[in-house]
Amino acid sequence: MYSGSDLTFHVHGLRIRSAVGCIRWCGPDGIVMSGRTHRTRLARAFASAQPMAYQKALSHVIACSEAGLLPTRLDDAGMQQALVVLRQNLGDLVPKRSPSGAGPAAVATETAEPVPVKRPALSKDPRCVALAVALKPVLQASCPEGAGGYGGALEARLHPADAQALGGMELIRAAMRRAARQLGWRVRTVGYARERLVLVIVQDVRDVPAEFTDALEVDSMSASVEMHQRMAAVGDEAALSALGPGSVQRQTEAFLQAARGAVKADPEAWR
Numbered sequence: 001m002y003s004g005s006d007l008t009f010h011v012h013g014l015r016i017r018s019a020v021g022c023i024r025w026c027g028p029d030g031i032v033m034s035g036r037t038h039r040t041r042l043a044r045a046f047a048s049a050q051p052m053a054y055q056k057a058l059s060h061v062i063a064c065s066e067a068g069l070l071p072t073r074l075d076d077a078g079m080q081q082a083l084v085v086l087r088q089n090l091g092d093l094v095p096k097r098s099p100s101g102a103g104p105a106a107v108a109t110e111t112a113e114p115v116p117v118k119r120p121a122l123s124k125d126p127r128c129v130a131l132a133v134a135l136k137p138v139l140q141a142s143c144p145e146g147a148g149g150y151g152g153a154l155e156a157r158l159h160p161a162d163a164q165a166l167g168g169m170e171l172i173r174a175a176m177r178r179a180a181r182q183l184g185w186r187v188r189t190v191g192y193a194r195e196r197l198v199l200v201i202v203q204d205v206r207d208v209p210a211e212f213t214d215a216l217e218v219d220s221m222s223a224s225v226e227m228h229q230r231m232a233a234v235g236d237e238a239a240l241s242a243l244g245p246g247s248v249q250r251q252t253e254a255f256l257q258a259a260r261g262a263v264k265a266d267p268e269a270w271r
Helices: 034-047 054-066 076-087 104-107 120-122 126-141 160-166 167-181 209-234 237-243 247-263
Strands: 009-011 016-017 022-025 032-033 151-160 185-195 199-206
Touching: 016 034, 034 054, 054 076, 054 120, 076 185, 076 199, 076 209, 076 247, 120 126, 120 167, 126 151, 126 167, 126 247, 151 160, 151 167, 151 247, 160 167, 160 199, 167 185, 167 199
Parallel strands: none
Antiparallel strands: 009 032, 016 022, 151 199, 185 199
């Protein structure tokens, strides 16, 4: 599910439209690229979209890749997802290399837990049902203003103990999926569990009607400005504090508030 330096990716030709802070991929033929080529292509695209120095972008891509955050298959949808992950992790600490000096392969495999096979029965679990109800307004609030309910996404970074108390990563992922589908989203979810972190993401990947594209581009540009400000403030605690919580931190807190409300409303479901 996650990338590593020895994996091969299938990617379409790349076209960048940086004037609106938006990146698109096109090309009828698939291209097989090595991990190094993948990182270079992704770093160039990410640097052009921000804007950002190429070396900084490449370092960020490598860090996210070795932390297991990037998708394995980089087709059109995978590249979009990779850029979302890169953007959302820019304002927060990215997992670093082992201080022992272990190489990328060692970091990528460190205490990693494979995502279990999808179990449809989870959608009928009372905890999943209750959590999905609580998450619907959170997902609605994630949609950019003026976008007609399109373009929503939610990322939650949880302590493993908190995730386990709610039923585990797969149940949380199923609840996000259930809530999103009730809102009419075409859903993509991402989830992984490590020793000190559980990450779950849900995205609306529907095609956006033309009348809402401007609103989504404005939101994308606003997010890019915030990310650039956070990059510039790295190492300056006062400046970072003035910017307030990052988008991932805000979304995680919104998720936790909804989850606590679900448990309080139906405590029997979690016993």
